[in-house]
Amino acid sequence: MPELPEVETVKNFLSSNFNGKRIQKIKIINKKLRYEIKPNISKYFINLIITKIYRRGKYLILLFENNYTLLIHLGMTGYFRILDKENLIKHDHLIFYFKSKILVFNDIRKFGFVKIYRPDEVLKSQHLIKIGPEPLSKEYDLNYFKHKSKRKTNIKNLLMNQYFVAGLGNIYCSEILFDAEINPKKNCNNLKPEQMKRIILSTKKILTKAIKFGGTTIKNFIVSNEKIGYFKNELKVYGKEHSHCVRCKKVYKIKKILQNGRSTFFCSNCQR
DNA sequence: AGGGCTACCTGTACGC
DNA sequence: TGCGTACAGGTAGCCC
Numbered sequence: 001m002p003e004l005p006e007v008e009t010v011k012n013f014l015s016s017n018f019n020g021k022r023i024q025k026i027k028i029i030n031k032k033l034r035y036e037i038k039p040n041i042s043k044y045f046i047n048l049i050i051t052k053i054y055r056r057g058k059y060l061i062l063l064f065e066n067n068y069t070l071l072i073h074l075g076m077t078g079y080f081r082i083l084d085k086e087n088l089i090k091h092d093h094l095i096f097y098f099k100s101k102i103l104v105f106n107d108i109r110k111f112g113f114v115k116i117y118r119p120d121e122v123l124k125s126q127h128l129i130k131i132g133p134e135p136l137s138k139e140y141d142l143n144y145f146k147h148k149s150k151r152k153t154n155i156k157n158l159l160m161n162q163y164f165v166a167g168l169g170n171i172y173c174s175e176i177l178f179d180a181e182i183n184p185k186k187n188c189n190n191l192k193p194e195q196m197k198r199i200i201l202s203t204k205k206i207l208t209k210a211i212k213f214g215g216t217t218i219k220n221f222i223v224s225n226e227k228i229g230y231f232k233n234e235l236k237v238y239g240k241e242h243s244h245c246v247r248c249k250k251v252y253k254i255k256k257i258l259q260n261g262r263s264t265f266f267c268s269n270c271q272r
Numbered sequence: 273a274g275g276g277c278t279a280c281c282t283g284t285a286c287g288c
Numbered sequence: 289t290g291c292g293t294a295c296a297g298g299t300a301g302c303c304c
Contacts, residue, residue, distance in 0.1 A: 111298050171297060
């Protein structure tokens with residue numbers, strides 16, 4: 001599920017609720033996620049305060065006062081719930097007990113994970129060492145794009161590649177390319193600088209707007225009762241095959257195709 | 273080397 | 289109602 005705007009929303013939600021808060025107890029319900037949760041996880045974090053919560057790409061990093069970190073990925077269906085009292089449901093895997101709140105990690109498909117790292121190790125971990133720049137940073141600019149887009153694939157797959165730029169997923173790649181008026185099948189070797197510029201600007205514009213709306217709710221993106229997920233109403237092409245294009249107004253021009261086994265949505269009339 | 277395919281897991285929607 | 293199939297926002301490891 002969660003792409004950069006959703007993970008950013010989760011980060012803000014966790015920060016506002018648990019930054020500076022002390023974990024009293026941790027309970028593993030099911031350790032078998034993508035990677036096994038260390039059975040001795042309590043040993044690292046019990047009675048310690050969360051000092052800062054970061055996001056890098058689609059990853060969450062929780063920093064504790066003893067300098068150990070939790071690296072968390074939500075996979076496709078991972079999410080957090082806050083409870084007043086323990087009230088578990090199917091696919092709850094990990095519980096953090098605070099003084100007055102309980103934080104539960106739930107993940108139906110178990111593609112997510114929770115790993116323990118020393119702070120000097122987490123950025124050098126296999127997950128973070130090779131990923132590309134943050135799309136909202138100054139580093140992701142025309143100069144970067146020119147030098148790193150000399151690839152033998154199409155622009156959709158390039159944007160999906162976390163080593164090229166971190167945090168974009170299947171929804172936002174379609175939305176970004178629609179906004180930039182670029183055909184997702186276009187070979188990234190053939191992009192003109194002017195088109196690269198449009199992709200960069202659209203990336204920043206769409207992500208910024210999506211974060212402002214609290215990300216996109218599709219199925220499993222639940223963050224307690226917070227007002228989130230309203231970018232779903234702002235989607236222009238994702239999940240809208242056979243619709244008319246909101247830009248060129250031609251009917252039935254939103255097509256769904258497969259690229260690298262994933263659905264791509266685009267306007268076959270105005271994305272060139 | 274890097275790009276494509278597949279596996280991982282569970283739920284849902286749909287056709288028959 | 290039930291069964292089989294396809295598909296769903298993710299990554300990573302294998303293969304060529």
